[in-house]
Amino acid sequence: MTTLLQTFDLQLRIRDHHRDRKLVDGLNWKIQSGECWCVIGRNGAGKSTLVRSLAGLRAVDGGEIRINDKPLSSCSLQELARARAYLSQSSIDAFGYRVIETVLAARHPYHDGQYWESTADYEKAYQALEMLDVAALADRDVRTLSGGERQRVAIAAVLAQETPLLLLDEPANALDVGHQVSVMQLLDKLRQVTHSDTPDMPNKAIVMVSHDLNLTRSVATHALLLMGDGAWQAGSIAEVMTAPLLSHCLGHQIEVIQHGDRQIFMPREKA
Numbered sequence: 001m002t003t004l005l006q007t008f009d010l011q012l013r014i015r016d017h018h019r020d021r022k023l024v025d026g027l028n029w030k031i032q033s034g035e036c037w038c039v040i041g042r043n044g045a046g047k048s049t050l051v052r053s054l055a056g057l058r059a060v061d062g063g064e065i066r067i068n069d070k071p072l073s074s075c076s077l078q079e080l081a082r083a084r085a086y087l088s089q090s091s092i093d094a095f096g097y098r099v100i101e102t103v104l105a106a107r108h109p110y111h112d113g114q115y116w117e118s119t120a121d122y123e124k125a126y127q128a129l130e131m132l133d134v135a136a137l138a139d140r141d142v143r144t145l146s147g148g149e150r151q152r153v154a155i156a157a158v159l160a161q162e163t164p165l166l167l168l169d170e171p172a173n174a175l176d177v178g179h180q181v182s183v184m185q186l187l188d189k190l191r192q193v194t195h196s197d198t199p200d201m202p203n204k205a206i207v208m209v210s211h212d213l214n215l216t217r218s219v220a221t222h223a224l225l226l227m228g229d230g231a232w233q234a235g236s237i238a239e240v241m242t243a244p245l246l247s248h249c250l251g252h253q254i255e256v257i258q259h260g261d262r263q264i265f266m267p268r269e270k271a
């Protein structure tokens with residue numbers, strides 16, 4: 001296994017009502033190829049802030065993030081674009097780009113000064129659209145898509161970027177149940193794919209934010225719980241997706257019910 005990302009004593013803070021609030025305090029974390037980490041926490045706990053920081057889009061307030069064993073802060077934009085792909089929680093399309101153009105844009109890190117997309121870029125972009133079941137929308141104006149269709153196109157763009165590390169902020173957002181399951185299965189498959197043609201290439205690692213504990217349980221190998229006051233708990237699913245830890249993290253009683261070989265997570269109803 002290759003270590004793709006590591007944090008050392010990471011500090012993330014936010015200025016809230018003229019005082020500093022800790023979101024992440026002293027996070028020492030290692031993400032290795034083949035792992036799928038889910039970040040769990042209540043609204044405002046700092047999940048998106050953390051993922052944006054890991055993507056290099058927000059400065060940290062202390063400590064260090066290393067990507068492929070290099071400080072994130074010293075990576076060039078091209079290095080970053082080849083190392084990690086980032087799906088934001090939501091975005092607004094200001095311009096009427098075609099779907100295929102938005103996915104082709106994700107191929108820019110590989111252009112090395114060449115202006116036009118190659119046939120291989122088109123092939124990879126169409127492949128990604130097909131994986132997400134939206135190839136039929138390739139020529140549509142992105143502004144005309146439904147929320148779920150737009151989300152699948154955004155995930156296709158992330159995959160077309162072909163990076164070892166995927167940072168996904170609520171990837172299942174707006175997806176219908178069938179597509180939630182198929183996208184999770186696709187991520188699970190991608191994480192486990194080995195590249196027989198390029199043996200040096202590590203398996204993918206995924207970090208995703210999700211509020212859906214059952215969906216998370218179906219795909220994640222590990223979880224990072226953010227408690228909202230800077231405290232955190234990281235470990236394998238078996239270690240951290242327990243009723244006491246989840247209830248503490250989410251501020252609401254969670255019951256874990258064994259159903260055959262599956263575990264179902266249910267919020268307890270208030271009396």
Ligand SMILES: Nc1ncnc2c1ncn2[C@@H]1O[C@H](COP(=O)(O)OP(=O)(O)OP(=O)(O)O)[C@@H](O)[C@H]1O
Binds near residue numbers: 015023041042047
């Ligand atoms: N630019 C900003 N200025 C002030 N406060 C901010 C800023 N960005 C984020 N925050 C605050 O930081 C906290 C963490 O925000 P973040 O978006 O990381 O939470 P989250 O865990 O992803 O929440 P959610 O589950 O609602 O998506 C929130 O209280 C938010 O209001």
